[in-house]
Amino acid sequence: MGVVVELNDGAVRVKNPTLRDVAQLAGVSIATASKALNGRDHVHPETRTRVHEAARLISFTPNALAQGLIAGQTGTVGLITGDLDGRFSIPILMGAEDAFGTGKMSVFLCDARGDAIREQYHLQALLSRRVDGLIVVGSTTNPRPSLGSDLPIPVVYAYAPSLDASDISLVADNEQAGSDAAAHLVKRGRIRIAHITGDAGYLAATDRATGVEIELARSGLTLVGGEARYGSWTEDWGRRATQQLLAEHPDVDAILCGSDQIARGALDILREAGKIVPDEIAVMGFDNWEIFTSGARPALTSVDMNLETLGRAAARRLFAAIDGDHSGGIQKLPCRVVVRETT
Amino acid sequence: MGVVVELNDGAVRVKNPTLRDVAQLAGVSIATASKALNGRDHVHPETRTRVHEAARLISFTPNALAQGLIAGQTGTVGLITGDLDGRFSIPILMGAEDAFGTGKMSVFLCDARGDAIREQYHLQALLSRRVDGLIVVGSTTNPRPSLGSDLPIPVVYAYAPSLDASDISLVADNEQAGSDAAAHLVKRGRIRIAHITGDAGYLAATDRATGVEIELARSGLTLVGGEARYGSWTEDWGRRATQQLLAEHPDVDAILCGSDQIARGALDILREAGKIVPDEIAVMGFDNWEIFTSGARPALTSVDMNLETLGRAAARRLFAAIDGDHSGGIQKLPCRVVVRETT
DNA sequence: CTGAAAGCGCTTACAG
DNA sequence: CTGAAAGCGCTTACAG
Incomplete structure (x- = not known):
């Protein structure tokens, strides 16, 4: 529960506001406050307004950790890149970030630098943070080793396909x-x-x-x-x-x-x-x-090579996999000729 | 608690192992299992070994969300970039990712694309995920608006300094x-x-x-x-x-x-x-x-311009700020001349 | 329509 | 040295 800091101008100021503070300020139970804020049914319209107002007043931001703990889903994904340095990662990363962003997902970025040890280290960290899925961006278009098939979350390989054909891979054609x-x-x-x-x-x-x-x-x-x-x-x-x-x-x-x-x-x-x-x-x-x-x-x-599109497609494919679509294989995405003055 | 899946080869296989599973397998309480795994005192050496063995057996990975909820610290930081596209972000990002990675921190990457609305959106998401701090990478070296001084976490501005002199900014000289x-x-x-x-x-x-x-x-x-x-x-x-x-x-x-x-x-x-x-x-x-x-x-x-060093320095400065060092101001980092054949 | 209770997975005093 | 209990901040059946 947050610490009340000031009530100078009549406004309530709470340091680290929790749902408890919102409920208290609105004069309802925590359960009701939760339901009101989350748009659940069976809340009196007036109560709902009061709760929302209270939340606004103290700038309440729900704790996503607590929500994730309950939901079993965190709304986060991991993006492991082979080399950030190499410019090919960047457009893919941008496309993925874009697709996830609009899907309310946050992206953990990890740079493995083509090092298998570092990759394992990051994988472990991401699993510990309970990401909902993983995108692995290769540093070249050459096939790369699979992260393994016994992971508790889906993985999409982008740019460099996985050597394991049962994995999901998206590459440029x-x-x-x-x-x-x-x-x-x-x-x-x-x-x-x-x-x-x-x-x-x-x-x-x-x-x-x-x-x-x-x-x-x-x-x-x-x-x-x-x-x-x-x-x-x-x-x-x-x-x-x-x-x-x-x-x-x-x-x-x-x-x-x-x-x-x-x-x-x-x-x-x-x-x-x-x-x-x-x-x-x-x-x-x-x-x-x-x-x-x-x-x-x-x-x-x-x-x-439409790499930004590739990144976006990888993100969407990961969404699908998280939703249960586990069909593997390598999918090849088309490129496009951009005509300028030399031809 | 995890679901037991197989005991085929005599080994125990648990689906989503929790500390409860580890404790059960080791024949101790959850509290003891926690202490054993975290290297706390007052645990019998033999017990400790047994717990570690159990954890290893079922590939237990502690849930960082639960840990973060308790600790009030998540071991995550947010990195908001003005434009991923612009190549100046990348080396800074690499340096920061590197410094954080070795500090066991994970990095949320957000691309605001120079859009204040999108920046606010990402900021909100990061606050909700309770990041311990924030690095804001500008798209040009020109000063940019502050994210505000009433944030519950420290912010370090890199590349583009904040217009607010009381903020912490690191730029190339x-x-x-x-x-x-x-x-x-x-x-x-x-x-x-x-x-x-x-x-x-x-x-x-x-x-x-x-x-x-x-x-x-x-x-x-x-x-x-x-x-x-x-x-x-x-x-x-x-x-x-x-x-x-x-x-x-x-x-x-x-x-x-x-x-x-x-x-x-x-x-x-x-x-x-x-x-x-x-x-x-x-x-x-x-x-x-x-x-x-x-x-x-x-x-x-x-x-x-030593941008990778700048990114690393920004990460370290953020660590210091998280640890309580709130001194603001613009810090200018040196560059270096790389001599090749044209001079 | 509202709230008390249980629980997500963990840690930490506090008793034993 | 070990474990029962409380609690982090939230959500969700379940009673009222």
């Missing part, structure tokens, strides 16, 4: 993204298309490349040079690979890059080589990272 | 950062230094410019063109302003840019103009955003 990108270039009349991409150890790279080749084959085309050029996700690799590409295949008319950074590197070299983009050669990136696409000359066409 | 940057260039022998920076509506821009001018004055220098060139925080502005600068002052020997993006724009133009960096002209940025500094040709010298 990288293969489709590759196909969409290639289709866009083909539609623009390009026929000598090269693909410069990142580290072959990333499924994001190989899946996209697969999608690209499938789509090109549909139009009877193949990649310039016969295959995708793997390297790293950097501007520097974009530059080096483009230099090499121009030397080997001066007639290339489009470069599909595995990331916006690689595309920026490509644009730099093309400009220095005197190639006009997009007239002589088209360039395209992945990720649609505004900071890179809009600063480019000309503005860069890119594939947006 | 932009003026000092400007001075440090200028000092670095002077030490490198530059004497015709220009300053191209962002939107004059940002204190980050004007404070840094002030610091630059103060430091130059110390060496008897003034900015090329007499004043800082304000524009926007973009590569494009960096390009345009540099073009203009070269036209007006072809003898400039250093460009101090207000952000790494602006610096990237400057580097592009210098390269096209045939100016050798850093031999003929030095370039320097702010923010030390790795993605821009390391991709630059040559690699960009920049000022790191």
Whole structure:
């Protein structure tokens, strides 16, 4: 029960107001106060008003801990990210936060930094706080170990799927993204298309490349040079690979890059080589990272992986799981091509 | 109390184990089980072992809600950010999450998106969850309205200080950062230094410019063109302003840019103009955003605002406030110059 | 329509 | 050294 602090201006001031204080001030029992505040039936309208007024007067905020203890549900979820640092987590996190926020849920954020020990530590803390569910955001698109199937709460894996197929996973459809990108270039009349991409150890790279080749084959085309050029996700690799590409295949008319950074590197070299983009050669990136696409000359066409949507979808899927829908499997979400000036 | 599910392999399996289950299994009272688990005195060593063993057997995890209800402290804090989107929040958030994590605190993350309504909504939710304290991360370095002084918990403002001087605020020292940057260039022998920076509506821009001018004055220098060139925080502005600068002052020997993006724009133009960096002209940025500094040709010298340290410091300051240290005021944290190839 | 009582899962004096 | 009892702040049958 709260401590009465002042009654200076006639108003009641209570330090840490509890339902007890509200009830007392309204002249009713705690039970009635609870029912009035929670909109339960069988409360006299006048009583209800009086209780609400009392609550307002002393700025009563119900203790969610006590409510959660009774309900067995806390209205909180945990979000464990592999690396906050990596920018891919952020939009997912934003989408999830947004979806939960409107659902009156609060989000515990934990950064595991790709460390399994730290992940276990955070998991334990979240279980102890009795979160209603968990979203695990991977640091790459590569599949990751499951948190286990004997947890007392549902888990949704986002971005990186769980290795356990019975878990619920939501990922971006990288293969489709590759196909969409290639289709866009083909539609623009390009026929000598090269693909410069990142580290072959990333499924994001190989899946996209697969999608690209499938789509090109549909139009009877193949990649310039016969295959995708793997390297790293950097501007520097974009530059080096483009230099090499121009030397080997001066007639290339489009470069599909595995990331916006690689595309920026490509644009730099093309400009220095005197190639006009997009007239002589088209360039395209992945990720649609505004900071890179809009600063480019000309503005860069890119594939947006819709990560914020992914985060929102993960949150909704978790809601469903909390409500009893335990069907597992990997769900792939579509991306979208954002056309700017380079294609 | 938990539901016993199996005793297949002789092991006891309990669904949602509570302290009651642990006590029962160990053959002691709930009170004794509690004391044993919490390392209280006056428990027979053998009893203690038995209780711990029982807890382990059924994977007992104490309910933090119940503990919090009793303790009046929840071991949770709220982190309200102005814009998750803006990349400045992230390092601060990482630093704070790190500091709290090692302090066994869990962090509620809320994204207010610069909307006062949403901020109030989140504040209410956090108060209801009885967080022990709050960190408010601004979206720009400009001062922001206080959350009010009648909150039942301490608040630390990070990045953007509170307008109320009695609040606790931690910010990066932009003026000092400007001075440090200028000092670095002077030490490198530059004497015709220009300053191209962002939107004059940002204190980050004007404070840094002030610091630059103060430091130059110390060496008897003034900015090329007499004043800082304000524009926007973009590569494009960096390009345009540099073009203009070269036209007006072809003898400039250093460009101090207000952000790494602006610096990237400057580097592009210098390269096209045939100016050798850093031999003929030095370039320097702010923010030390790795993605821009390391991709630059040559690699960009920049000022790191130490935001992760800022986040960590904010967390520690909040700990102190929770422990009763209520001294307010704005504390300015130092930045550091990260030297690469452009200076 | 209202309120006394039990209980959510735990901790802490207080007796034994 | 151990345990019965009270209590944290709330909600929900159950009587009145």
